[in-house]
Amino acid sequence: MELLKLPEVSPKELFHLLQDLYTKSRLLYLLKSAVDLGIFEYLEDYKTSKEIARRIGCEEVSLECTLEALYKVGLLDKKLENGNILYKNSQIAQIYLREDSQYSYLIPIKDMFKRLEYWSDGSILKDKKVVEEGEFFSEVVKVMAEECKCWELQKTVEYLLKFEEVKRARKLLDIGGGHGLYSIAFAMANKNLKCYVFDLPQVIKVTKYYIKRYRVRNVYTIEGDYYRDDIGRNYDIVFSSYNPGGKDPLVIEKIYRGLKEGGLFINKQRFPLSQDVKDVLDNIEWNFLEFKRCKKEKFRYSFERSLQFQDYLSFLEDIGFEILEVVRMKDILGYDLDRDAMMIVARKEG
Template sequence: MLECLAKEGLLEKKGERYVNSRIAQTHLCKNSSLPMLNFLKKHFYDLEIWLNLAEIAKKGAVEVKRENLFSKLVIHAMAEHAMMGELQWAVETVAQYEEFRRARKMLDLGGGHGLYSVAFTQLNPNLEAVVFDLPEVVEKAKHYCKSSARVRFMSGDFFKDEIGGGYDFIFSSCNPAGKNSAMFPKICNALNSGGIYANKQFFWDDCSLDLLDLEWNLWNFGIEKGEKRFTFKGDLSLDEYLKELEKHDFEILGIHSYGDQKMIVARKTK
């Protein structure tokens, strides 16, 4: 077993002894500087669902309680994954815009762990952020944001509840509302004229289905999904979303790519 782990790069052999490799020490130990244990736990959770494939094929997707899934597992996995470069790329990209540097109040819509808000407030010393998410998720987010005095929290369901107003900057990342046209009125009403909206999502236009898309549809949590992973019923394509932004008086400032994700940065003109 030790030889196999060494071959995979998780251990190093020194004489007759085996020690953790750099990648294992960095990501796979309890005291790791950038732990990925919850990220791996989420992957094992997904893999275990495959064991029920025959049952799912007959009776439909496994139903999961949303409050348990997000607050106990997904939020922690997403936080660890974000720290591996995605978060740094997003905040540095948005920070290039003058509108962000002038912003004083931010909404992190469906903000989950809140680490984006922490990073944005560090880059803009005059910015205060509001993380909006489900009550049980917000309680977990407070742990990740406890070192930032300029990040506060608002609990609710963005499909049903008000999201506040007077924001100069709204950020949305990989959440079920991210490509849904029903959210545009709320976003427009909440954002000040001249403010910017940065939306980072997976747009799978013209992509064929694969096994990861099947895995996405093996389980459900109360919101009807689309066929492609990280998509939901009613999601717009990238072109449709851009047209909808323009209909709601947004000017597209930039479209940025990170792997399979696109981040649209748009300014409200009225």
């Protein structure tokens, strides 16, 4: 008789959740397969599934279903011609999913799957992996470079050029500047500006690669640890992009001393305010790794001494900054990918 007894609660919600997760997981790994097979490289123009299958050495029926799924999610366009179904890259795939595109997003996509490996290994929840900061960030900044050049860098620089102080600046410090693309962009926009990227020695090797790649002459590097070393003086601007040190009171005091009177501290920063399921997952991922020297806090993007948003604003004013503007990055970018991201522009008062 136990077999005829219904459970106390219907499994509907669980089944719907599992089906949704399973469908999205399959789509994600289908995208990985498409990238690995180079499907988007061959679909600049309309082609049949048979042509693509022959080109990449794939079974035609499975490939036809793959192309149809990619069409359904907006990554391919489709048309019927002479009784044949043809596919080609949608505009978004042509721009972001091809190796030779200036805005290729393939490196961040591949990094996403690398990070998913931590999730598939349940032992990471028991035993954190300890990493050395220089080695870790020298790899991370390569991914961040490929991400930011696809939209955020251009929109950020465009937005900041409304400030006269940015237009007439002559000396900028990009603290924890990593890849250096922001300095490179500022230097391109203002030919009279000298930009200095300050970061760990291992990271600066990556910075120098991008300086050479974009052939800029007015971007320089400074090797050091901004927690321990002097960062220099007489800057018109100190710029920080998603650098957790930008929330550390000790680092902020260094920045204040390094600025000229009337100079700007521009901090593009994540302050973890929201707590939906994505945010909780980000907190988990943040805690997968532990650094040898810098002590992380429990919540994402936070280290020991990191100030939360309101405390951060109060601290800026307490040490002598005038806050000129606080803006959510979603309002600059035009989309809401990271609700925690803010940009704060503050001026050093006399």
